[in-house]
Amino acid sequence: MSEAALARNGRDLRDTALGDAELDARLSRTWGTTASLIGRLSTVDHKIVGRRYLLTALAFLLLGGALAAVMRMQLARPESQLVGPDLYNQLFTMHGTTMMFLFGVPVAEAFAVYLVPLMVGTRNIAFPRLNAFSYWMYLFGGIFLWSAFALNIGPDVGWFAYVPLAGPQYGIGKRPDVWAQMITFTEVSGMAVAIEIIVTAFKQRAPGMTLDRIPLFVWAMIVTSFCIVFAMPAVMLSSTSLILDRLVGTHFYNAAEGGDALLYQHLFWFFGHPEVYIIFLPATGMVSTIVVTFARRPAFGYLPLVLSLIAVGFLSFGLWVHHMFATGLPQLGASFFTANSMLIAIPNGVQIFCWIATLWSGRPLFRTPLFFVLGFFFIFVIGGLSGIMLASVPIDLQVHDTYFVVAHFHYVLIGGAVFPLLAATYYWFPKFSGRMMSERLGRWHFWLAFVGFNLAFFPMHILGLQGMPRRVYTYQPEMGWGSLNLLATVGAVILALSFALFVWNVVSGARHGDVAGDNPWDAGTLEWATTSPPPPQNFSRIPLVTSREPLWAERQALPVIGGLAVDDRQLVVTTVTEARADIRESSPEPSIWPLLAAIAVSVLFVGSIFTPWAVVWGSIPVAIALVGWFWPKGSKEDEE
Amino acid sequence: MRPQRIVEDISALPTFAWGPRMTMWWGTLGFCALEGMGFALAIGAYLYLVQVNPQWPLADIAPNHWPGTLVLIILLVSIWPNYLAERHAREENRGAVQRDLVIMSVVGAVLVAIRFYEFTQLNVRWDQNAYGSATWLLLGLHATHIITDLGDTLVLTALMFTRHAHGKRFSDVEDNAFYWYFVVATWVPLYVLIYWVPRW
Numbered sequence: 103m104s105e106a107a108l109a110r111n112g113r114d115l116r117d118t119a120l121g122d123a124e125l126d127a128r129l130s131r132t133w134g135t136t137a138s139l140i141g142r143l144s145t146v147d148h149k150i151v152g153r154r155y156l157l158t159a160l161a162f163l164l165l166g167g168a169l170a171a172v173m174r175m176q177l178a179r180p181e182s183q184l185v186g187p188d189l190y191n192q193l194f195t196m197h198g199t200t201m202m203f204l205f206g207v208p209v210a211e212a213f214a215v216y217l218v219p220l221m222v223g224t225r226n227i228a229f230p231r232l233n234a235f236s237y238w239m240y241l242f243g244g245i246f247l248w249s250a251f252a253l254n255i256g257p258d259v260g261w262f263a264y265v266p267l268a269g270p271q272y273g274i275g276k277r278p279d280v281w282a283q284m285i286t287f288t289e290v291s292g293m294a295v296a297i298e299i300i301v302t303a304f305k306q307r308a309p310g311m312t313l314d315r316i317p318l319f320v321w322a323m324i325v326t327s328f329c330i331v332f333a334m335p336a337v338m339l340s341s342t343s344l345i346l347d348r349l350v351g352t353h354f355y356n357a358a359e360g361g362d363a364l365l366y367q368h369l370f371w372f373f374g375h376p377e378v379y380i381i382f383l384p385a386t387g388m389v390s391t392i393v394v395t396f397a398r399r400p401a402f403g404y405l406p407l408v409l410s411l412i413a414v415g416f417l418s419f420g421l422w423v424h425h426m427f428a429t430g431l432p433q434l435g436a437s438f439f440t441a442n443s444m445l446i447a448i449p450n451g452v453q454i455f456c457w458i459a460t461l462w463s464g465r466p467l468f469r470t471p472l473f474f475v476l477g478f479f480f481i482f483v484i485g486g487l488s489g490i491m492l493a494s495v496p497i498d499l500q501v502h503d504t505y506f507v508v509a510h511f512h513y514v515l516i517g518g519a520v521f522p523l524l525a526a527t528y529y530w531f532p533k534f535s536g537r538m539m540s541e542r543l544g545r546w547h548f549w550l551a552f553v554g555f556n557l558a559f560f561p562m563h564i565l566g567l568q569g570m571p572r573r574v575y576t577y578q579p580e581m582g583w584g585s586l587n588l589l590a591t592v593g594a595v596i597l598a599l600s601f602a603l604f605v606w607n608v609v610s611g612a613r614h615g616d617v618a619g620d621n622p623w624d625a626g627t628l629e630w631a632t633t634s635p636p637p638p639q640n641f642s643r644i645p646l647v648t649s650r651e652p653l654w655a656e657r658q659a660l661p662v663i664g665g666l667a668v669d670d671r672q673l674v675v676t677t678v679t680e681a682r683a684d685i686r687e688s689s690p691e692p693s694i695w696p697l698l699a700a701i702a703v704s705v706l707f708v709g710s711i712f713t714p715w716a717v718v719w720g721s722i723p724v725a726i727a728l729v730g731w732f733w734p735k736g737s738k739e740d741e742e
Numbered sequence: 743m744r745p746q747r748i749v750e751d752i753s754a755l756p757t758f759a760w761g762p763r764m765t766m767w768w769g770t771l772g773f774c775a776l777e778g779m780g781f782a783l784a785i786g787a788y789l790y791l792v793q794v795n796p797q798w799p800l801a802d803i804a805p806n807h808w809p810g811t812l813v814l815i816i817l818l819v820s821i822w823p824n825y826l827a828e829r830h831a832r833e834e835n836r837g838a839v840q841r842d843l844v845i846m847s848v849v850g851a852v853l854v855a856i857r858f859y860e861f862t863q864l865n866v867r868w869d870q871n872a873y874g875s876a877t878w879l880l881l882g883l884h885a886t887h888i889i890t891d892l893g894d895t896l897v898l899t900a901l902m903f904t905r906h907a908h909g910k911r912f913s914d915v916e917d918n919a920f921y922w923y924f925v926v927a928t929w930v931p932l933y934v935l936i937y938w939v940p941r942w
């Protein structure tokens with residue numbers, strides 16, 4: 103810092119000059135969020151934003167689950183009159199859209215927003231104001247979708263909104279517009295978080311955390327974020343061109359004017375298939391973390407695990423056409439995508455064998471998080487096997503759009519993502535809240551969820567093979583699908599009960615759970631080096647990393663670095679590969695402008711489905727909000 | 743909390759730097775990758791439509807290429823003042839940065855004006871057919887980038903004339919210059935696609 107800057111900032115107090123207690127107190131003041139309403143709305147603390155993300159995603163999970171419960175009630179017996187076809191169309195569209203866009207991706211990002219900065223040993227996420235903005239965009243997008251549903255203009259064209267059904271000719275009213283613009287909200291949010299995670303993991307790792315010491319969950323989030331960067335523009339393009347076709351009369355998908363409906367499917371699935379891995383890869387990172395902690399040994403095959411993540415990331419972009427086998431594509435193309443779809447099973451298999459080997463050679467402690475991981479192995483492997491069946495064109499053509507496909511992707515998504523997420527919740531809850539969830543309720547939760555899930559979804563394989571199509575609101579008794587559907591509904595009720603138990607466990611754990619302490623599982627990664635819940639600055643002194651499991655390697659005293667300013671939000675920026683300390687960079691202060699910008703952008707987005715002029719006039723408040731956001735306010739952080 | 747021992751003192755490290763050493767450079771690169779992917783997919787969609795239609799363009803005459811050619815020339819020439827802005831920012835030469843940014847603001851404003859005219863010279867409307875839609879989409883995507891970068895440049899220019907013009911703000915100027923290279927680079931394939939593919 104120059105002398106002029108020193109004079110401006112007054113005393114340049116460094117952490118090396120203070121004892122532990124005073125340092126903690128001063129850093130908490132520097133990094134803290136004020137308790138006023140404006141203070142709360144302005145916060146840029148990744149833990150507060152991450153917690154909001156988590157709770158919001160959980161709320162959407164419960165809402166999406168409630169829709170599923172209504173559908174299961176409707177299908178429990180033939181010719182049920184509980185809901186009519188129009189509402190049913192909205193139900194399955196809202197269910198899929200909510201689960202994929204408002205729960206699946208955001209919940210993984212929520213964990214990442216909270217945990218990645220802690221796991222890499224830094225004080226805040228990169229671009230924390232963008233992070234706050236991304237949360238508001240996500241929240242407003244979700245509220246927008248659900249308000250539309252409440253007003254009976256919820257989308258009813260399926261979660262992938264194929265044209266021409268969703269196009270101007272058949273998708274009358276505003277329903278598909280609501281869907282398309284909800285996509286814009288959530289993708290803006292998702293892409294922002296992806297960039298933050300990449301930069302946090304590349305540039306803000308604690309000194310000494312070389313590439314081969316990055317925690318596996320962080321690696322999983324890096325690969326996921328790259329998938330987001332290269333996949334989400336495709337859905338932005340498909341949904342934007344869809345809405346342009348609908349609102350300003352373009353002809354991207356109008357065959358009569360040189361457009362093509364299959365172009366939509368290509369663009370959507372170029373996003374849609376990586377999307378599956380965007381949801382699944384974070385879960386594998388969680389599984390790796392939990393397996394290591396409860397096996398009481400470092401991961402077997404760290405390198406193959408990381409390489410598998412990267413391989414899955416790459417291969418996930420070569421699978422999209424297997425969603426389009428029934429569209430009459432050239433045979434050579436179909437064969438290529440079949441081969442790729444089978445190929446991706448190899449790196450996924452490598453991961454599973456590494457986890458088994460870690461557990462096999464460790465001393466596993468069977469606690470609730472590990473139970474959910476074991477449940478994940480079982481369910482995900484079944485889902486993976488039915489995926490390999492579907493990768494074969496002749497089988498796919500037979501079961502396309504039947505309940506076999508519904509069974510497959512629920513095995514993959516619930517088994518592959520929700521079970522690990524539940525494991526992760528039990529595992530990191532003590533860090534988030536400072537208290538433990540009940541182990542006894544956790545076991546009940548696991549067994550109810552495991553039994554309920556399999557009862558609900560296994561029969562759907564058989565229903566699909568018997569020819570029951572997906573997305574039908576009812577069926578005739580003569581079809582003979584009644585008893586299996588009833589069984590599936592019984593399973594769904596048990597699954598729903600398990601979630602009620604889960605919510606109860608979260609609420610009662612947060613209030614009356616046993617006090618957790620810093621590291622209740624005796625885990626090895628850095629998030630457990632600080633208090634539970636962590637202070638605003640995360641770490642009063644930034645750790646120096648010497649191993650993949652720093653807390654296992656340094657049991658006597660944790661090596662740390664000194665020399666950061668105390669009255670200024672400084673963090674350490676390190677080099678990309680070797681993580682040598684390089685810059686003492688200031689992290690942005692809290693600001694209300696990200697919220698104002700999100701409100702301005704939301705008005706623009708929602709307005710645009712009514713008139714294209716909203717884009718023109720709406721951009722003025724957006725520009726004002728962005729200038730307010732970036733203009734320096736004269737704080738120490740701004741004036742470095 | 744377990745005991746700690748201080749093993750390294752980083753007091754002497756700088757509080758900002760240049761290029762890939764900064765988080766903001768990586769953030770800008772990330773957004774370039776994201777938007778670059780958007781461009782690539784839009785180009786892919788355009789070529790897909792070329793391939794499914796027996797004739798191309800779906801219009802009587804191809805677009806008038808001269809406004810687009812002028813944009814290309816100005817963009818290529820602007821690399822020089824943009825490079826100067828980047829270099830002077832690294833030297834923390836406030837006066838020179840002010841001058842360079844004013845030049846870049848004027849360049850941006852001229853480009854936006856030509857771009858509006860360019861739309862009128864496409865010889866096809868967005869709602870005429872899929873060819874018109876795809877052409878307007880490509881040009882619109884790039885126009886958005888010119889407009890947002892102009893906005894960013896104007897704010898930075900104003901900032902450089904205030905008391906905030908020191909330290910890390912020079913690094914922001916450098917990042918803005920970096921982004922401009924991206925805006926220039928993306929126009930080259932789009933220019934060929936919009937103006938010359940319909941002539942082949």
